[in-house]
Amino acid sequence: MKPKTFHSFPRLPKELRDAIWALAIRPEQPSAHFFTIFDSSKDDEWTELSKLAISHPLVSRCSLAAPECVLDGPAQRQSSWVRGNRSAYLMDSGLWTACTESREAIRRRFKVAERDMKGAAVDLETYRETHPDAPASVSFTSDGERRCCLTHPRTDLFLLRPFNATTANWEYLDIRVPIFGLIELEGFHVDYVGHVAIDYDPDWLRGEHRDMPMWQYSWASPGTIGFAIRAATDHLSWAENLWFVDYRIRRRPGGVLPTAGSRRQFHGNGCKFTEVQKGDAGWELNNLDWERDIFDFLEELWDRVNEYFHDHGEGSPYSDEPVSHYHAPNVGVLAYEEEC
Structure with missing residues (x-):
């Protein structure tokens, strides 16, 4: 009886590798994402949450951070991008940096290339109508590893929990969180979020x-x-549904x-x-x-x-x-x- 052999992944046919990467990506359906919101303009809050905040080239201080995780034992407050995070973005965030093929697979699935509008002359209202599910991405760091967070602002659900409910500012959150921008142009972003949730x-x-x-x-x-x-x-005028x-x-x-x-x-x-x-x-x-x-x-x-x-x-x-x-x-x- 001939011994069974398994070829290493890079030696598999390209079509089979692409099929495997496609299976590793979350399904195309309205997703739910958990975040912590805070007032990044306040130095004390920024000092505590800056290492857990998302990164984006449009803003130096983003007001969106890792969600709080559920801990065993005595109750304590702790946030983590990975531990206890039920967000859909975590299911395939590592594929952005795994290799070129995995990144290409995500781009094909979510049609990320279609949102590369920099320098293009577009009518923003028309773009909203013709691209209702245009994705938006930001990055975060977990255990020293840079990972990507991909969401669909128009159709996904953003469950936002305040770091400090008294200082959390709905009115300026869309400005300090570019992930809520449906379209990103050079020096400009359009805010149009479909669904925001709170506990x-x-x-x-x-x-x-x-x-x-x-x-x-x-x-x-x-x-x-x-x-x-x-x-x-109207503090939440940038979102359609609460x-x-x-x-x-x-x-x-x-x-x-x-x-x-x-x-x-x-x-x-x-x-x-x-x-x-x-x-x-x-x-x-x-x-x-x-x-x-x-x-x-x-x-x-x-x-x-x-x-x-x-x-x-x-x-x-x-x-x-x-x-x-x-x-x-x-x-x-x-x-x-x-x-x-």
């Missing part, structure tokens, strides 16, 4: 410290409640979910986020029947956002008129699920 805290309805109800808070309040309210105003992720939501045993494709889904590295609308029968919103659910929070949020626009001379604090025409994002709810 929902059930305590918000009871007050951040359970000391007073949410209606006593406003967009100017410090802490995470003010952070959430500001995200639902999602609140409620980790209490579970699939109802035997429940019928909406038809596939009728609700948005975003896939991370071993997890997914699914849109939940009020009245969807296939979901259990919380574990306690008497507890108010996230849609009660959205009603309170609506009032706080209307008060914000009234404070700024637009509309009535109790208006039923949609705030979207004031450049505020659409607001929705996502459930989080583990995937095998």
Whole structure:
């Protein structure tokens, strides 16, 4: 019987090598990415997070950093690009630097070459319409290795967690984070993000410290409640949709979910986020029947956002008129699920 031999990878036919590289790349589907946001203009925050921040030639200080990881043992705050990171960008970030063939495979899959618009005379609005999923890339350093982070700003989900909820500034985040630029030209970038998400805290309805109800808070309040309210105003005018992720939501045993494709889904590295609308029968919103659910929070949020626009001379604090025409994002709810 002849011994079986395995040729080293470089000796395989080019077509087979390309097929193997293609299998190593994440699927083409709306993806989910986790990041920490901070105020890079503040020296104390920059000193603490600069080594974990992404790099981009358009800005010297980027306000996007590695997400916090889940640690075993005593609770402590630690961020990592690799440990516990459920972001889709991590699935193939190493392929950018593995070799020329792996990098070419990613470029083919995500059509990265199509966004090389430097020096070209283009109509930006037309480009948005004809290239709705143009990718954007930045780099980060992990364990001394330079890696690439590829996202699709128009269709992917960016789950952003604040380093400091009081100082995190939604208004200037798009300027300090070029990854949110759909098109990059010499000295110019266009901001147009499809989906931003933040974690929902059930305590918000009871007050951040359970000391007073949410209606006593406003967009100017410090802490995470003010952070959430500001995200639902024109401070987040550079994003089309704002999602609140409620980790209490579970699939109802035997429940019928909406038809596939009728609700948005975003896939991370071993997890997914699914849109939940009020009245969807296939979901259990919380574990306690008497507890108010996230849609009660959205009603309170609506009032706080209307008060914000009234404070700024637009509309009535109790208006039923949609705030979207004031450049505020659409607001929705996502459930989080583990995937095998």
